[in-house]
Structure formats: C-alpha cells, structure tokens
Amino acid sequence: MADKSAHKERTRARILDEAAQALRIGGTEGVSVAALMKRAGLTHGGFYAHFASRDDLVAHAIDRMFQDSSAMLDHFLRDRPGADGLAALIDYYLSEQALRMAGQGCPLPALTGEVPRMPAAARTRFERGMEAFRDRIALALDAMRRPEPQALASSALAEMVGAMALARALSDHSAALDLLGAARSRLKLRLGLA
Structure with a gap:
C-alpha cells in the first residue's frame, strides 16, 4: 500500500511540475489538461x-511555483547576513x-497580469506566495536596520518583478539586459547595497 501511495505522490508531483512550467x-x-x-x-x-478540476490544478501549481521561489530565497537569504544575501x-x-529561465523562474513576473482573471483559490495562493516573498525581503531589510522594511520590501519586490516582466517583453536581448542592469544597480543603490 505504501508503494502505491508513494507512486501516486510522485505522479502528482510530475503533473504539478509540468503544470508549473506551462x-x-x-x-x-x-494549461491544457x-x-x-x-x-x-x-x-x-x-x-x-x-485533481478535482483544471482550476484545482492551477491553484496547486501556483503553490508548487512558490515552493521553488522559497527554495531560491533560502539559497540567498538563509545563511547570509541581510545585505550580502539581499544583494546576491x-x-x-x-x-x-x-x-x-522563464519556464523555471519566479512566478511573479510570469503571472501578475493574469491573476485578476484567475479563480479565487488560485488568486489567494498567488497573493500568499507574493506576501511570503515580500516578507523574506523585509526580514533582510530589517536585519540591515532599514526604516519601514515592509514598505521598502514591497517597493523592491515591485521593481524586481516589473523589471523582469518588462525585460522578457522586449524582443531586443541587448535592450533587455540593459534594462535589467539598470534596475539591478539602481535598486541596490537605493537599498544601500551598492
């Protein structure tokens, strides 16, 4: 029985990984079933x-994407002091x-424009994931003793997500890299990381 349950979990995980990438x-x-x-x-x-429905799959796939984001945040922020981790x-x-890496990257730039049209469960999970991402940035800013870390984290996250979304929208790769470079350097300067 345990083998059957483990197989079902692996299958479910495979479906979620495919759905998250899609x-x-x-x-x-x-996402075509x-x-x-x-x-x-x-x-x-x-x-x-x-899954009960396609909408159920989408909601769970959003959770899966934010698990990846959480692992990325752990990689940069868990074992490094606030400024070093945040700069990295x-x-x-x-x-x-x-x-x-649009197919494996953070869901925020990829899905932000679509969230208002998503089913309620998917929107709720997206918002929860976004808040968790922002809160991790706020913890790093708080460790750096920056004033109003939550507000500053919201602003920083918006800039990061917006810059990546805009860069992916550009057909000119050099212009996209220039946009990311400018956003990266100005954001780090604004946060006192440069």
Missing part, C-alpha cells in the same frame, strides 16, 4: 485521480540567467 510560459491558457498529461507521460483519464538575490533575480 503556467510560467503560457499563463493559464497554456490533455497536453499536460501527455507531456507528463500519463493518460488524460488519470488526471482526475489527482537581486543580482540573481535580475540576471541574464533568470531572464532565460
């Missing part, structure tokens, strides 16, 4: 053994590598 790349319109199950190497009929996070988040 959401990052194509938004909610990019039949295509998703095919990419996961599963039959369409097996979908309902794991900004450098990575606004990097060419992150620009190229």
